[in-house]
Structures are given as C-alpha cells and as structure tokens.
Amino acid sequence: MTNSPPKDEGARNQPGEKTPAAAPNQATKAAPASDGGKDGKGKIEPLKMRRRIIWASIWGFIGINVLMMMRFFFPRILFEPKTKFIVGTVPDFGLGVDTRFQQQFRIWVVRKPDRVFVIYARCTHLGCTPDWKESESKFKCPCHGSGYDSDGVNFEGPAPRPMDRARVTMNPQGQIVVDTSKLFKCEKGKECEFDDPDAYIPV
Ligand code: FES
Numbered sequence: 001m002t003n004s005p006p007k008d009e010g011a012r013n014q015p016g017e018k019t020p021a022a023a024p025n026q027a028t029k030a031a032p033a034s035d036g037g038k039d040g041k042g043k044i045e046p047l048k049m050r051r052r053i054i055w056a057s058i059w060g061f062i063g064i065n066v067l068m069m070m071r072f073f074f075p076r077i078l079f080e081p082k083t084k085f086i087v088g089t090v091p092d093f094g095l096g097v098d099t100r101f102q103q104q105f106r107i108w109v110v111r112k113p114d115r116v117f118v119i120y121a122r123c124t125h126l127g128c129t130p131d132w133k134e135s136e137s138k139f140k141c142p143c144h145g146s147g148y149d150s151d152g153v154n155f156e157g158p159a160p161r162p163m164d165r166a167r168v169t170m171n172p173q174g175q176i177v178v179d180t181s182k183l184f185k186c187e188k189g190k191e192c193e194f195d196d197p198d199a200y201i202p203v
Contacts, residue, residue, distance in 0.1 A: 081105055083181040089174050090116055090203055097150055099132050107166060107178060108132065110150065117200040118166040118178050119152040125159045139163070153186075162186045167198045176201060 044052075087101055087109055093116060098109040106121045106129065121129050128143035138155075139148040146157030153162040167182040184193035193199060 084177065084179045086171070086175045086177055087118075088176060090176065090201065097132050097134075102129075102132075105178070105180065107180065108152075109176075109178075110152070111203070112151075113203075115200040115202050116168065116176065117194075118168050120164045120166050120180060120183055122163065123159055124154065124161050124163055125157070130163075161188060162194075165194060165199050168201050169198060170201060 081104065085105060087107075090111075093109055093111040095111050095113070098111070101107050101109065102121055108119045108121055110117055110119060123130050123141040123143065123146055125141065125144055125146050128141050130139040130141040130146070130148060132138075133140050137150055139150075139152065141147070141157065141159065144158050146154060146159035148154050148159065148163055151162070152165070154160070164183040164185050167179040167184070169177050169179070171177050182198070184196050184199040186192035186194050
C-alpha cells in the first residue's frame, strides 16, 4: 500500500484554468465608473459639483419666491372683536351689573327690575374704559376720574353725558343678542334714546 504525497491547492488547478481569487480584483477595478460622479479617491468631480451648486441656487431662488407669494394669502389684518354676539338668556343675569363680557366685548349687561340693557364700556370724556366698583356701586374712569352710576349716567368728573347703550334684541331661541355697531346716546339738548325699543329688553 503506497501513500501518495498530498497535493497543494495550486496543484489542483489544471493548466489554463482561471483561479477563483482573480474575480474580486476585477470587481474592485470596475467600481469607480459607477460611483455618482466621484473620482477614484471618493471626491465629487468639479463639473458635477458645479451643476449641483447651480441647481441648488435655482431651487433656492424658486423657494424664496414661492414663500413670498404665499405671504399674500396671509395679509396683516387686525381682527376687531365681533360687534354682534349672544350673551345668554334673561334668567342668566341677576339684578345689577354683570362684568363678564367687559374684556371680550367691552360691554356690561345691566339688569333692573323692569328691563335688561347693555352699556358700552367707553367713557364719554375721552374714551377710556371705566371700572365697575361694586362696593361703591358706580363706574369710575381711571383716566380723569369721571364717575357714573349703575345705569351708566355720569354724576362726577369731566364726562359730558351718560355712557352709550348697545342695541339688544331677542332671537327665536330666547337669547339676548347684543349689537355694538348700533349705540343709543343720551345727550344734553337732544332726545334721550335710552327708551328706544331696541335699547333694552323688558322683563
Ligand atoms: S376719559 Fe374718562 S374721565 Fe377722561
């Protein structure tokens, strides 16, 4: 029994056969041609770089113009509070002055034994907003000291006349609708408008 000597790996290949180790080397050489414009060192070619910069500039210019056009859809508007709004039903208000709507609509709702009316919270001197002083049962203007009773009638300070009243109507649901675009005045020497049917709601 004779032992034949072990053949080494290279000896297994027949003359003329390609060795498997040659394939990876070929693939490595082909790679740079399909690498997104990068040269063999991984850098972007100058021509492609210039193109990218030009396109980025064009898109940037278009984007800025589109944003400027969009701005026209959102003009700078000062939104005034609504002049017509609902404040509730008559039973929502107890006797006296209700200040709940002063901040939002600049009004006070006043309920008397026989009527509900709405005072527009603007001093008739120079237009400041008076404060309701519950303990003194009066409105006091912080600007020059005018005082008004709970009906909004002036009795002290430089205010020339009572504060105006807003139109009030009832809608079909029995709610009080206030409209501050229509104000009723009570000026000296003129007929007082406070008894106009739209200036109060009888209760
Ligand atoms: S603005 Fe009210 S007293 Fe002058």
